[in-house]
Amino acid sequence: MTRRNSNDPGTIASEFKSHIAILGGLVGVMWLIRVADGILPGTANIYGIIPRTSIGVRGILFSPFLHGSYQHLISNTIPFIMLGWFVMLRSVREFFAVSAIVLLASGIGVWLFGSPGIHVGASGVVFGYFGFLLSRAYFERSALSIALSLAVGLIYGSLIWGVLPTQLGISWEGHLFGFVGGVFAAKWLSAK
Template identity: 35%
Template sequence: MFKNAINYNAVLYAVLMVAAMWLGFLLQNLGWFSGCSGAIIPLSPYGLKGIFLSPFLHGGLEHIFGNSVPIFVLIFLLFQFYPFIAKKVFFLGWILTGFLVWLLPSIDIYTGDYNQVCIIGASGIVYVLAFFLFFSGVFRWNTKFLTVSMVVALYYGGLVWGVLPEELFSHLAEPSRISWQSHLSGAVIGIIMAFMFRKAGERKKKYIWEFPNYYSEKDDKLWQQYKENHPEDFLELPYKKKDNVWEHLDEIRKNG
């Protein structure tokens, strides 16, 4: 029963994405991608290819480990519970988030200075999926999808702080290397797609008794058949005629 409940495509896509990330990380360490090659460089034409390549590149083992687990879990949840729109959400979210990151210049929030940065990692996709899964359940208001929303909120609710610059919460000796722009872009795109696709595919079931005036005798075949076979049950019942006091007036006078 449990085997039949699992969508094996959900496992397959999750495994393939994580495997591709580790392959990219391996090639990166072998020198295939050096410097800003393959990274998103905001507002630079050279950095546009990073929209497609940057999720496969990471700054170290801690970075890729930190993205591998949530990527696997969130992709699995997406394809398991939203198979009808999973590919659209995943690939559209990936591209739109990367493009939005490319459009957002890296500006020091205290000095206003522009810093040219190279952005790598799959955290933008993590935020797309997490925010889509949470808000999709809220927008649909469906028990099953709301359960998924609660699971995401329970395990990844802390992601919400990542949409803000790290400098707001701690005093850093140097600018943070965490791209809050990627997180913010992913969150925004995830919410927008959750709203756009709120009516796509499986929706909340509405049972017949939830509709006004759902019952009609004419549609009840068993009831109609019973009435035909037992007409005596529906004859008008005898009743006592109401007394007319004027008819008993003489009798009342005698007794009085």
């Protein structure tokens, strides 16, 4: 029996294929739902987060897959893929742990404190990945995490303004609680 080295090109190619499949699958679901909602307008977004209502609780899990328009989805797709992949570089298991934490933090925060209306979109998760990647360097203090944090800060640093209530119709609460969830995930996972 032979053991494959993690630096083996076959292993790296296999991991990269699984990263593409996971991120592509998640984004594919978002796009399929957006297309279906375009055909039957308004049918999907009712599953978003409706703050402080019992029916709105389901949106905590569903809202990241729902988007109010194609422009909304396009603006979330690239950062979701890029930041999600940066999170996934360490391990797929860590990606799913971070995703679950930020999805719940963002969703519960919006449900508890969000402004009235239906909140949808993957930006809470995107901000969670952003918070995770920035703060992981602080908690871990490894060369890799510091380099990744610097790269993310340079590329996506302006995202930080999205946690403030600067635009009507934008769920800044989702951004804020997603970011906080990402910082929590970084602290929790670096302690393991």
